[in-house]
Amino acid sequence: MDFDFEFVLEGFALGLDGIVLGFLFKSYESCSAYIEALKEAEQVDIADLGQFSAPKSRNRSWFQFWKSNPTPSKDTSDSHRYVCVRGRVEPVDNSKLLQSNDKLSTGVIHRVVTKEIATVRNGSRFWVEEERVVKNVQHEVPWRLRPEETRSKQSVQISDGLSADHLDMTVVRDEFTPAPLSFSAWLGGWVAGQQLKGTQEVEEIIMEGSLVTAVGELVVNSDGTMYIRSPSSCNQRFPFFLSNMPFNDLLSTYENLVSVCKWSILLFGGVGAVICYLMIRNRLRQRYNRRRTTSEDDILRQLQQSRLPPDENPQGDWQRCVVCLTNNREVIVLPCGHVCLCADCMILINQQEQRNCPVCRQQIVNIARAFVS
Ligand SMILES: [Zn+2]
Numbered sequence: 242m243d244f245d246f247e248f249v250l251e252g253f254a255l256g257l258d259g260i261v262l263g264f265l266f267k268s269y270e271s272c273s274a275y276i277e278a279l280k281e282a283e284q285v286d287i288a289d290l291g292q293f294s295a296p297k298s299r300n301r302s303w304f305q306f307w308k309s310n311p312t313p314s315k316d317t318s319d320s321h322r323y324v325c326v327r328g329r330v331e332p333v334d335n336s337k338l339l340q341s342n343d344k345l346s347t348g349v350i351h352r353v354v355t356k357e358i359a360t361v362r363n364g365s366r367f368w369v370e371e372e373r374v375v376k377n378v379q380h381e382v383p384w385r386l387r388p389e390e391t392r393s394k395q396s397v398q399i400s401d402g403l404s405a406d407h408l409d410m411t412v413v414r415d416e417f418t419p420a421p422l423s424f425s426a427w428l429g430g431w432v433a434g435q436q437l438k439g440t441q442e443v444e445e446i447i448m449e450g451s452l453v454t455a456v457g458e459l460v461v462n463s464d465g466t467m468y469i470r471s472p473s474s475c476n477q478r479f480p481f482f483l484s485n486m487p488f489n490d491l492l493s494t495y496e497n498l499v500s501v502c503k504w505s506i507l508l509f510g511g512v513g514a515v516i517c518y519l520m521i522r523n524r525l526r527q528r529y530n531r532r533r534t535t536s537e538d539d540i541l542r543q544l545q546q547s548r549l550p551p552d553e554n555p556q557g558d559w560q561r562c563v564v565c566l567t568n569n570r571e572v573i574v575l576p577c578g579h580v581c582l583c584a585d586c587m588i589l590i591n592q593q594e595q596r597n598c599p600v601c602r603q604q605i606v607n608i609a610r611a612f613v614s
């Protein structure tokens with residue numbers, strides 16, 4: 242089979258569509274799982290956290306406690322706590338605050354991510370933009386959340402906030418430094434297939450005194466201190482959220498994402514279906530054309546073979562083929578219906594890109610044997 246460029250192009254488009262669909266499905270799944278988890282989280286006021294007492298054994302999380310007692314006796318409700326709290330950020334030790342590079346903001350988690358942005362020539366010879374993290378400097382000091390309004394003594398510590406599945410921080414600096422332009426660098430980059438556009442540096446901080454919503458596993462120590470940590474630290478499927486958005490906004494962000502994913506899946510699914518339809522239709526059409534060509538070739542060959550020599554077949558000039566003026570008219574061209582060609586001339590017309598009737602110039606769709614008597 243000869244090389245079919247159209248087929249390759251359609252296959253390429255279908256593959257690309259499949260990759261996008263796969264990505265969308267994955268995002269849809271993870272966002273839906275996040276929504277489910279958020280809806281299951283128990284809304285707790287930090288000031289009311291004191292009501293939860295520690296499990297009997299020392300330093301065990303609620304989850305571990307629950308797991309080691311498959312049939313908990315009386316306090317079933319206390320054995321599994323996935324909670325959502327909102328409060329004001331405060332360092333455990335005031336002397337250990339982190340500072341932004343410009344010294345204007347202080348906070349408890351500080352992160353500077355440096356990315357190189359380049360256009361890269363990929364395997365299929367296209368230039369695409371690529372980001373690569375070249376430096377990620379992050380620090381966290383022990384911190385806790387205090388009730389938003391009341392000056393209650395109760396507080397809850399956040400353990401390893403940097404491990405959160407969803408971590409919103411305040412961006413204090415976002416700088417792009419373009420790479421110096423020089424012809425030699427450009428040429429070298431072109432040969433290497435990689436042009437550096439510049440570096441992007443983003444500095445983020447969770448500020449002291451800001452309001453943060455934390456959704457995670459509540460752990461109560463036997464001394465009454467509490468902390469919230471990532472539930473994944475004991476193989477739970479629930480994610481750990483740290484966000485400056487109030488709970489409802491966080492939830493609706495994911496709900497919006499899910500609906501965007503849903504519509505995009507419909508869109509790209511539709512595109513995929515159209516590509517499939519076109520591929521199948523083109524394949525069928527090609528097959529039909531090939532079959533029709535062979536049946537036409539058969540007719541023409543038979544006509545050539547059954548033709549009588551001209552001297553045994555005296556005919557009037559009006560019956561001669563309009564092209565060669567030698568052979569008899571043997572073929573009817575459709576749909577115009579002109580009987581004007583011999584088989585030899587029809588074969589010549591077949592070799593041309595466009596088949597047109599020599600009398601009226603209409604396109605020839607089909608031919609048949611003509612009987613002239
Ligand atoms: Zn002819």
Ligand SMILES: [Zn+2]
Nearest residue numbers: 577579598601
């Ligand atoms: Zn015609």
